[in-house]
Amino acid sequence: MSRSLLVTGAAGFIGANFVHYWRRQYPQDTIVALDALTYAGNRANLASLEGSEGFHFLHADIRDYAAVLAALGRHAVDTLVHFAAESHVDRSISGPAAFIETNVVGTQVLLEAARTHWLGGDSPRPHRFHHVSTDEVYGSLAADAPGFHEEQKYEPNSPYSASKAASDHLVRAWHHTYGLQVSTSNCSNNYGPYHFPEKLVPLCLTNILRGLPLPVYGDGSNIRDWLYVEDHCRGIEKVLLQGVVGETYNIGGNNEWNNLSIVELLCERLDRRFAGDAGLRERFPDSPCARGESARDLIRFVEDRAGHDWRYAIDAAKIAADLGFQPVETFETGIEKTLDWYLANEAWWRPLLAN
Template sequence: MILVTGGAGFIGSNFVLDWLAQSDEPVVNLDALTYAGNLANLATLAGDARHTFVKGDICDRALVDSLLATHRPRAIVHFAAESHVDRSIHGPGAFMKTNVDGTFTLLEAARAYWGGLQGDEKAAFRFHHVSTDEVYGSLKPSDPPFAETNPYEPNSPYSASKAASDHLVRAWHHTYGLPVVTTNCSNNYGPYHFPEKLIPLMIVNALAGKPLPVYGDGQQIRDWLYVKDHCSGIRAVLAGGRLGETYNIGGWNEQANIDIVKIVCALLDELRPDPAGPYSRLITYVTDRPGHDRRYAIDARKIERELGWRPAETFETGIRKTVQWYLDNADWVANVQSGAYKDWVSTNYQAR
């Protein structure tokens, strides 16, 4: 079996669902169920003996030790993280606690557990750390995409906390021999994405007739990766990645934020037309966030060269699936738009 941290969040829950759709290998899922963790993401696994959910904090060393001793996983896949740049600007402390202290706690628990394994069990064990391309900083328009050898230049409290966690994972491998792999992904999108992030926010606001807030001039460029492609890339690295190595996972889809918003509007015009007119009428430019990185792009040739992985979705196919999923799952959207979510939207956008 495997232990997944943060498996009720956006990417983590997609990974758990995909894993159990393709394998009978059980999953123990540890998640603190903070604002972005949602058991409704895992509703289809209710009663499935292959999935054991544990509500708990990765900073709780006694709990992590107990889970490792009881379930004896062959791998830890570590998704658990605070991940929203805007939230990190408003409150960086939670990001340091979860992303830095939490990763440290997991590494120390994994080191103790791995140290007690013998023979084939010890040789097979893996600690897979899931990270982000934001640790590399910002690219100029003419710069080549981020490669695994790029220097770290994080520019937000979020990316700095993830960079710190990456360095911890690397150090635990080089100092203690812990068998680790790290993946750094580009911007994910797809089902179960909490609607504070760009694509789901645009979808839910458009359907509600609310303004579509676009930071600055909207020309910030990101590489967009469909979440199920990310999950398949993680499986490939977990299965065949070289120990101590980093693999960038990207979608080969660079898009400016304003173009993303216009694409979402056009799809909604087609799939759920608004009698009041095109959804693009709702686009509203707002004050940019502090230190907003201009461009990210991923060079994913290493994972293709070594492991034969490439994304299955183009942006055109992935974004259509995503918009349709939100249209088909209005109850899920309504449930996550709680009072806490509304408070956050007010905090982040009211002054802009």
């Protein structure tokens, strides 16, 4: 049986990876890729799908009720996967209003359009509204605390995480109040192809290649659980196909690393690649690796940001036990795939950089 999916934020990092993954797994399904194409939305992320049968790109804002409702009806959408979000914590600190508008108001508009489309007629239509959230809604963990679980108290500490917490609560409310068939997943830090280069992993990769400083907040001891983006897509697939309506599932990578160790690993891997590849030394002459020096020389410790949560970790026991999900990639294998992609796709990331 074929499905019709509306994917919001489809030209962003995780959304684009999900669209490509779903297209490979279910080529018979219709995909409507909706994106407002703000700074982190890049239509080039979906270029290989443009013009293919069953794929439709819609340049629209999730706050545009009429556009969303029309798309749901035009393509007989039965599954909505909601990735669209402002997601960079630093930007939320300097400009929180945009996060409230997109993450809170935008989610409410989507829920209302979905309710009208699926529940507004004489007989409800089979459907699923899947909301993609973050582990940051749970706050910060102590060094010896167990990972975040689905019943965890919400304690968001940044405007970004507070806006995502609000959207989680809206999704829950539309299920319990109106009967909308929803599910939610809260994921740990993602990395992989198409990652906009303001985030830690792609920022460090591209800065090493250009010989620019590698900024590390504080002493670099902040810990995150890292999830390869395609593993995240597999987790969402499990929730959509096997998950219980109304339930929340935490999707983690079982990979806790502190920020400094990640930066040092990236340095070590690129040092090694440059040492064995004259072509890389020719392509990226500004990198210290091209001169036989270590990328570690680029590390710079900078003032910690406001409200910087110290540790996030996911307890993914529920999705493992109930849906049989386990990540395929370790951080080491996922980083190698990420390096391969960025080195092969300089034409993608170079135009996104300010210098």
